[in-house]
Amino acid sequence: MGSAIKSAAKGVLRVVKYFFIVVLILFFILAVVAAVEISNYHTQRDEEKANALKKQREQFQADMQKYFGLEESDYTIVEEHYRQASIYTYLVFSCGGEEEYYYSKSCTDYKTEWFCEEACDWLKKVFEKTEWFAGMETEVQKVETGWENAVKEENMLPLTCFEESADSFLSELLSDKKKQKYHFNQFYLTCEVQINASEIPDSPKELLQLKNTVPFLRTLTVHCYRVDPETQEKVFVKSYKVLFDQGEYGIYE
Numbered sequence: 001m002g003s004a005i006k007s008a009a010k011g012v013l014r015v016v017k018y019f020f021i022v023v024l025i026l027f028f029i030l031a032v033v034a035a036v037e038i039s040n041y042h043t044q045r046d047e048e049k050a051n052a053l054k055k056q057r058e059q060f061q062a063d064m065q066k067y068f069g070l071e072e073s074d075y076t077i078v079e080e081h082y083r084q085a086s087i088y089t090y091l092v093f094s095c096g097g098e099e100e101y102y103y104s105k106s107c108t109d110y111k112t113e114w115f116c117e118e119a120c121d122w123l124k125k126v127f128e129k130t131e132w133f134a135g136m137e138t139e140v141q142k143v144e145t146g147w148e149n150a151v152k153e154e155n156m157l158p159l160t161c162f163e164e165s166a167d168s169f170l171s172e173l174l175s176d177k178k179k180q181k182y183h184f185n186q187f188y189l190t191c192e193v194q195i196n197a198s199e200i201p202d203s204p205k206e207l208l209q210l211k212n213t214v215p216f217l218r219t220l221t222v223h224c225y226r227v228d229p230e231t232q233e234k235v236f237v238k239s240y241k242v243l244f245d246q247g248e249y250g251i252y253e
Helices: 002-068 113-128 159-163 166-175 177-183 205-213
Strands: 076-081 090-094 100-104 137-147 187-197 217-227 234-243 248-252
Touching: 002 076, 002 090, 002 159, 113 137, 113 166, 113 187, 137 217, 159 166, 205 217, 205 234, 205 248
Parallel strands: 187 217
Antiparallel strands: 076 090, 090 100, 137 187, 217 234, 234 248
């Protein structure tokens, strides 16, 4: 009976041994398959990155030629960035100096100064037709642009801006429904204004209505100076900051 038990025990051990061998073999096979899949994933990701950067580089070169007349020898690509989310795909370049510029999704902060200067004149005309500014000397001091959802928002402009004057672009943006749909949720302006007047309005609340006139105006800062009617001396009184996207304003004295 003892020998039968020993024989049965040996049989069980043999089965367990074979079972572990099979498990080890399966584990090895799975490990090899996983390693191959991971390798393929990294290879595919590297290829996607290389293709995306190549596509971006080609588009950048075409845009620089089309909108600015620049050849490849006129600029240097300093950095290229890519992540799987396209919002993070962008490059940094220099052109004619040490200053660096961004290019992302056919938007750039290169050569935006001219647009902001022309936008000052365009907004001044808008303010001259706005009742709140009536009877005041109004000076648009500073305009800045932005493009939401770009890795760098400040001073970014869609390249289509460079096909025409800022006046034409902004005016068409208000009248062209297709442009409105594409730009209004991304393109925006911020503006600083100085007013000189004998009497300063008590509140900028009425300025919130400008959102209906210029829907892409995000913030408006108004620096108020009281002018002495006899000496013409200007004295700072307070500043108003209107946040159109939040529908509120602040007063700073």
